[in-house]
Amino acid sequence: MAPTVESAVGPGSAAELLLQRLELVGAQGEARLCSLEAAAALGLDHQVLVGAVKSLQSLGEVIEAEQCTSKKWELTPEGKEIVQEGSHEVRVFNSIPSEGLVQSELMKLPSGKVGFSKAMSNKWIQLDKTAEGGPRVFRAVETVQDSVREKLLQVEQGGGDKLEEKDKNELKKRKLLAEVTIKTYWISKGNAFSTTVTKQETDLTPEMIASGSWKDLKFKAYNFEALGIMPESGHLHPLLKVRSQFRQIFLEMGFTEMPTNNFIESSFWNFDALFQPQQHPARDQHDTFFLKDPAEAIDFPMDYLKRVKRVHSQGGYGSQGYRYEWKLEEARKNLLRTHTTSASARMLYQLAQQEKFTPAKYFSIDRVFRNETLDATHLAEFHQIEGVVADYGLTLGDLMGVLKEFFTKMGITQLRFKPAYNPYTEPSMEVFSYHQGLKKWVEVGNSGVFRPEMLLPMGLPDGVTVIAWGLSLERPTMIRLLCLIRNFSSKSQSRSKINLIVHLTSSLI
Structure with a gap:
């Protein structure tokens, strides 16, 4: 032993x-x-x-x-199997009775396909295609010799070097020998x-x-030629790098990060609290992922919910509302949040519950989900960047000033603003920046002033204005635009590299 x-x-x-x-x-x-x-x-x-x-x-x-x-030559697992049980062609030959065997039945055998082909090549069997019941296989000779098994057995016993070269190559080709x-x-x-x-x-x-x-004591000699162990290291994903840069910009501007760890949100906070009507197309299942379990939320601030219902169905705070029958069951539906503005609504509501209002600046960078048709520039999941400022007497000029400061810190200095429509902001503006490579203006974000119908039901004092803006972290135009601006600002960049970035940008906008 x-x-x-x-x-x-x-x-x-x-x-x-x-x-x-x-x-x-x-x-x-x-x-x-x-x-x-x-x-x-x-x-x-x-x-x-x-x-x-x-x-x-x-x-x-x-x-x-x-x-x-x-x-040296060694048998493969299939070769070892043949030594034990015989070659595929011999097994097929032995499985054919004197009256023959239907070809379709023979092919079902474990060695059927390979064995049939090799046995036909050796002229051990013959095929009658006109036989009753379909093509039938018959023996063409009385007995056969399993030369393949004999050669493999010779290799297993250490005589592989005595095999002729053509036999070795044939067995190697059949993956029986290695x-x-x-x-x-x-x-x-x-x-x-x-x-x-x-x-x-x-x-x-x-x-x-x-x-x-x-x-x-005897000490082991040091091997000074041995390679040291490489230290473990990792790299941030490009999106995480950009995300860190945005977060740093917000922090430098005095913003506080909002908690955004609730991917599941109720329709109330995602839509109703933002003065978005229940019949709005964005609520349709073509745009929103609704949950089956749990299908509904049950915990709401009821006084606030009643004020939201009133401003939707009857109006108030100087607005006539939407004048429709607001339904609680619609507001209770759970979904994967379609934007991080739902987190902004929660923060503004908490801000309104303070005994004395204090100005605040919030930001968030997190995932949102929309039922998009997937293509090269759209996914069902992406990151949204959002900034919110709440204070007395803020105007559209304040919003434009904050946006200019925000984008300047990213290296974007040429901005234009275009009037737009959003359900929960009025006025609203799309933000454009001039693309040096494409020689045209491209959209980089959206912004606006939250409507009184959204803010006053929360309990915020009359006269408090909230300005906000948002953009997508993955937005190809934004990322390519940043790369282009930084490359143009570096004198060491070659013209060919700039042209490449321009081409990539133009294909994604």
């Missing part, structure tokens, strides 16, 4: 068994030992013995080992040879120094 050993250096280890074997063959007059022969003699796996050789080499001059390579490279060692005694191995110390400890025991 083969001894159970470890490849590590130590008493009873593969390394020590190897040293004892080397001492034995040396006494018999042999100067060196083959690792394959040693592994067989010791009953060890060759790889275990190779590990022991490498362990001994690390100890210094205990042994000398010369690596050499050789090639040529493998074997790395072995010729092992001989070193200058510091010993049949016993003492484990060498790898660390000099304070205790060794204090006691003086280090003087009697």
